[in-house]
Amino acid sequence: MERRTIRIAMNGVTGRMGYRQHLVRSVLALREQGGLDLGDGTVLWPEPVLVGRREAALRAIAEQHGLEHVSTDLTAVLADPKVEVYFDAQVTAAREGAVRRAVAAGKHVYCEKPTALDFPSALELARLAAAAGVKHGVVQDKLFLPGLVKLRRLAESGFFGRVLSVRGEFGYWVFEGDRQPAQRPSWNYRAQDGGGIVADMFPHWDYLLHELFGRVRTVQALTRTHVGRRWDEEGRPYEATAEDAAYGIFELEGGAVAQINSSWAVRVHRDELVEIQVDGTHGSAVAGLRSCRIQPRGSTPRPVWDPDVPSAGSFRAQWQEVPDDGPVANGFKAQWELFLRHVVRDEPWRWDLVAGARGVQLASLGLRSCAEGRRLPVPEVVL
Ligand SMILES: NC(=O)c1ccc[n+]([C@@H]2O[C@H](COP(=O)([O-])OP(=O)(O)OC[C@H]3O[C@@H](n4cnc5c(N)ncnc54)[C@H](O)[C@@H]3O)[C@@H](O)[C@H]2O)c1
Secondary structure (H helix, E strand, O other): EEEEEEEEEEEEEHHHHHHHHHHHHHHHHHHHHHOOEOOOOEEEEEEEEEOOHHHHHHHHHHHHOOOOOOOHHOOOOOOHHOEEEEEEOOHHHHHHHHHHHHHHHEEEEEOOOOOOOOOHHHHHHHHHHHHHOOOOEOOHHHHHOOOHHHHHHHHHHHOOEEEEEEEEEEEEEOOOOOOOOOOOHHHHHOOHOOOOHHHHHHHHHHHHHHOOOEEEEEEEEEEEEOOOEOOOOOOOEEOOOOOOOOEEEEEOOOOOEEEEEEEEOOOOOOOOOEEEEEEHHHHHHOOOOOOEEEEEEOOOOOOOOOOOOOOOOOOHHHHOOOOOOOOOOHHHHHHHHHHHHHHHOOOOOOOHHHHHHHHHHHHHHHHHHHHHHOOOOOOOOOO
């Protein structure tokens, strides 16, 4: 086997997503499996260059994982011809500037969502990358979750017949930070720092709905900041200026209606932190991160509304589990593999900065729809 090294500048690896999902569970996991077998006698060996603002934190990570390259000088890293890919999982507000610089330096770029703070900037990034002729990608991890892979399989096999509705419930209680530390960074709750659950979650809903059930044609959202006071990483109280819940309705091309609640102020009484129910003329499914259950038309029970009679048996027991299709892979790693193959082998890839801009557009229109108290059309995004 011939080994081909690909050097990847990874910015934001001290963060929650950058460290755990992208560095450890994706890039280092690829190294642990001996590299990425390209199937032509070549193994791709990702060589991360950890980039960030705090050298000591980067060095600590590098040491822990036996990595060689760290830098606090993004300009120098981007000027290095050995670096082929720039990856960004910084706070959202820092992304656009860094991605612009990487594109200008001729690097292929892969980054977290949302790609920018506003739609014109997100579209501009896509245009710049296209003009520079670099490969570009945006994380759309939910598409690669085992439960949602099963849901896609059902949709593509025609299981649902005509899809009528999609209802999604996402969320969990994020601690305020006073008695117990918050599970999410404090910038998430400050609009001025690029926070808010709409910017965070609507990009996910956009690609999920788009790919599985049809392009989002209209959006109507109601947002709330349910918890107005939180405590930051240093234990200091601050005012939450960004919404922590969004109740959205999306009309899809093809006629289905999607209704998705996203909340960091909800306690979980579900099997998974995200659950998507799809009802179609021929069958229904409920999918989560890992599992997916179905109820086909032919075995749909006959519930009858009668408050005087206790329901016979459990409704949940009337659903059938879709079996796993082999070992469960990490969704982030699965997408990394495809992106790297796209970069070095030019294999097909569609989760690019245009798709990223679409997600940012939906978030912007969602917020506007709430501010204006009306449903808004969602234009198609074209370069
Ligand atoms: N795909 C997903 O499911 C998913 C989930 C959560 C977050 N995200 C996205 O990933 C990105 C990072 O989110 P996170 O939760 O890992 O955030 P985080 O706060 O844990 O990490 C942020 C990273 O950015 C760095 N950074 C750079 N400039 C900064 C600045 N000016 N202030 C503060 N930090 C700065 C930090 O050092 C850190 O490495 C966000 O854009 C977020 O939208 C994606």
